[in-house]
Amino acid sequence: MDDTRREIITDVSVLIGALIVLFYVIPTYIDLEQEYDLASLSPAFFPKIATWLIAGLTSLHLLIIARRKESLGPVEGEEWLSSGEQWKALACCLAIIVYFFLMKVIGFIASTILILAFLFWFQGVKKPMKVALTSIMVTAGLYLFFLYVMKVHFPKGVLFE
Amino acid sequence: MVENFLVGTSIILHWQHLLAIIVGSTLGLIVGTIPGLTATMAVALILPLTFDLDFVTSIMLLVGAYKGGIFGGSITAILLNTPGTPASACTVLDGYTLTKQGKGVKALKMAKYSSTLGDFCSDLVLIAVAAPLASIALKFGPPEIAMLIFFSLTIVAGVAGKSMIKGLVSGCFGLLLATVGLDPIMTTRRLSFNIVELDGGISLIPLLIGLFALSEVVYQLGKKSMTHADQFVIRHSTDPADNRVSWAEFKRSFRTIMRGTAIGTGIGIIPGIGTGIASFMSYARAKRVSKNPEKFGKGSLEGVAASESGNSAVVGATFIPLLTLGIPGDIITAVIMGAFMIQGFIPGPLLFKDHSQIIYAIFIGFIICDIVYFIIGSIAMKYAAYLSRVPRNILFPVVMLFCVVGSYAIQHSMFDIAIMIFFGILGFFMMKLEFATAPLLIAFILSPIGEIALRQSLLMSSGSLSIFVTRPIALGFLILTVVSIIGIIRSHFKRPVT
C-alpha cells in the first residue's frame, strides 16, 4: 500500500473514532448527576477537550497529507516488517490472547508451559526435548520465585478451584 | 552540625545498617530489573519485614531498595526495551537503540555513571538545604501545579518522533485514556463502561509494559527466523571503544547530567509529580540545547545520561518534603513514611529537632547507598550482559512471559494482564503507523495531576482564569510554556512539515 493512502486511511479512522467517542461514548458513559455552574468543573470537560484536540489535529494532518502531491517515499531508518512477517507477528498476538483466556480456565502453570512451548516452536526451536524442558523449567522457576520471594499467587484456573 | 555528622556517621557505620543497605539495594535491583516489577513494589514488599527491625536499619533497607529499584529498571530498559519502571521509560528511547547498534554495554555504563552522579548530587542538596527548599515547595498550590503540568506537556514535542502532529495526537489520546475511572473531584463514574476494575482507572504499569515492552516483543517475534549471524539479540561490538565510556564522552555529557540532576531535584521537591516526568523533562531539555539534537532517539549517549540523571536525582529530593514537613512526594516515599510511623517516628520538623543525629545517620546512609549500588550495579551489569548468550527465539517468549507476570503481580489482577495485552497490540500498530508512544505515556502520567490541579484552581477562584496570572510562580510557568511553544514552532518550520 502506498504511504499517502495509508496515512489517509489512518487519519480518517482516527477521526471517526474521535467523533464516536465525542457524540456517543462520552454522553453515555459519564454520569452527569447534577448541573455544573462552570463547564470546566463538569467531569466531562477534560475528556471532551482531549477528544476535540484529537479530532482537530487529525483533520489538520489530513489536510497537509491531502495537499502534498508527492509520496512520502520510503521509510528511513529501520525497516518495518514485510507483510509475511507481519502476519507472523499477528499470529503471536493471537497466541498471547489465547494464552490469557487459557490461563483463566486451566491456570497459570499449564497455560504458561503451553504458550512457551508454542512460541519456542513457532520461533524455530525444533528439538522437542529442548522445547519441553525449557518451557517447563522457565515456568517452574518463575512460579516458585513469585510464590516464595514476591508472595504472588498466580491464578489456578476455574477448572481446578 | 559537624557534631551531628560525626555521631550520625558512627551510627550508620554499624554492620547491621551497612548490611541493610547492601541487602536492600540488591533486592531493589533484582526486583527493578524484572519488567513490570517496580521500585514501589520492592519497597512495599520489604516494608512488612521491617516491623521487627530497629529504625535506622529498616529505613536503610527501604532506601536501598528504592534506589536499587529505580536503577535496576534501566538495565532491562537498555538491553531489552522493557522498562521496569516508568522512570526508565525514557531511557529506552536511546538506550535500546544503542544496544541495537552493539553499544549496549556503553549505554549501561553511561546509565550507571549518570545515575550515581545524579543521585549523589541530589543527596547533597537534601543534606545541605533541605529546610529552605521544602518551604518553597509548599508555595506550589493547585494553580502552580496546573501551570507546571501545562509546561511539562511541552516535553511531548521532544519525543513526538517523525511527525509532530501525530505525536500530539498520541499525547491527546493519553490525556483521554487518563480520564477513565472515577472523576477525581466529583467521584462520578467516567468512561468505565460499567466495568468495576476500570473504576480505579487504567493502571499505569500494565499500560507502560504493554506499550513499550510487549509491542517490541511482538515485533521481534514477527521477524523471520534469523540467520546464524542474527541469532543473538544483543550483539556486542568487538571494538573496545564501544564498550566503555571514554573520558571525553563523559565530559561531553557532564553538563547534561548536571542539568538532569537539577531538573530531577526540582521535580522531586514538589510533591506528587514523580520520577517518570523528571527523566522525560531532562531528556527534552537536553535535546533542545544539544549540539546534536538529531541524534536523540537514534542512539545518543547524551540522551541516556539525561534520562538517567533526571530520574535518579528525584530520589534524594523526594525525601526533602518528607523529612522536613512530613509530606511524602510520591507513592514510594508514602510507603517509607508508613515505615517511619510504624516505628513511632513522625516525619516533620519535630523529627529534626528531637532525633537530629538519627536523621544525619540516615543522610549519610543515603550517600553510602549510592556507593553500594554503584558497586552492585557494576556486578549486575556483568551478569546482565550474559543475556546476550540467550538465543533470541528463547529470549523473547520469556520476555513476553515477564510482561504478563509483571502486570499480574501488581494487584493480582487478570484484568491488568488484559490491559497490558491490549496496549501491547495497540503499541505494535502505533509503531507500524508511526505514532510515537512516548507522548501517550507522558500525557497519561501528567493528565490526572493536571486535571485535579486545574479544577481545584477553578474551584478556588470560582471559575476565574485570572488565578493563573496573579500568582507569580504560576505566571512564570505560563510564560515559560508560551516561550517554549514558540520555540518549538519556530524550530519546526525550519524543517519540512509532515
Added chain:
Amino acid sequence: MNGLKKAMFVLFTVILCGAFALGSVQTASAAWPDKPITIFIPFAAGGSMDASARALAPAMEKALGQSIVLINKTGGAGTVALGILANAKPDGYTLSAGTSSGIFRIPVQRKVPYKPLASFTNIFAYAAVSSATVVKADSVFKTWKDLVEYARQNPGQVKYSTTGSGSPMHVAMEVAAEQEGIKWIHIPYKGTMPSLTAVLGGHVQACSAGPKFAGMVQSGQMRILAVHTQRRMGEFPNAPTMLELGVNYFNDTVFSIFGPAGMDPAVVEKIEDAVSEAVDSQIFLDFCKNFTTMPMKMRHREYTKLLEDGWPKQVKIFQKLGRIKEPATVPR
C-alpha cells in the same frame, strides 16, 4: 515435526493430570483454612488502612495457622475492591478490608457495582477512625467559632480541603455549614496528605483531615479546631468535639473485614476470633498509637446492625444537605 507433536501431546496430558490431582487434593479437605487467605486492601500502600491491615495480618496468621496474602486493590475510595469481593466465592479464602463508608456513605451518593447491604458478610470492625478540622499553627483562627464567624461575615471566602468529595470529613464540614447557615468552599484533594499540605502552603484556610492530622499537630505545624470523634481524644484532651460545639455530627467510620455474602457461619466465627486476637497483639496496638486510631472489637452481628441502622441515617444526612434526592444505589 511428528516428534514435536507427540511431545506437545504428552506435555499437555501430564499437565492436565497433574493439575487435576492438585485441584482434587485441595477440594477434598474440609477444615477451613487449609490454604492461604487473600485479603484485599482497598487503599494504596502507606496509608492508615494499609498499615492497619498489615499490622493485623501477623497475629491473624498465627491464630489461623495459614499465611495471609495482602493485595492492594485501590480505586474508587475503596469501592473497586468491594466490587470485586462481591463477586468472589464465599469460601472464606477471599476477604477484604474496608471502611464502613464503602457500605453506607459512598453508595448513597453514587452508583456502586454491588448491593451495600446484601453483597457482603460484615465480619468484624477492628478500629475506629479519628478525624478533625485543623488549621495552620499560626492561623488567625484560634477556635472553631472564629472560623465559623469569619465564614458568616465573608461568605465564600473560607476554603477548606479534604481527602475527597463525599468523604466523612467533607460531610462533617457541610453539616456544620448547613446548621450554621454559612457557606464555605470545598476543595477536594486526592488523599489526606495532599489536603494537609494545602493548609501548610496557605492555599486553603482549614483542612478536615483523617488520622494523619495528628502528626502535624504534634510537630507543632497545625492546630485542632474541632475533632470529629464522638468523645474527646486521649491524645488531644483539650480539643473539643464537634458535638460539644453544637454540630450534630460525629465521624462513625470504622475499619473492618468484609467477606462475600453467604459465608459459612462457622468460618465467620473463626475469622472473628482470629481478628479479635489480632486486635490485642502488640503490633496492632502500636499501629493504633502511631496512627491515632482506636482499637475496637465489633463482631459480625453487631457490626451488621450498625451498618443497617446507618444506611437510613446517611440517606437523611445527604438529603438534608441537598446532595441527593434518592439514594443512588439500591441497598439490597
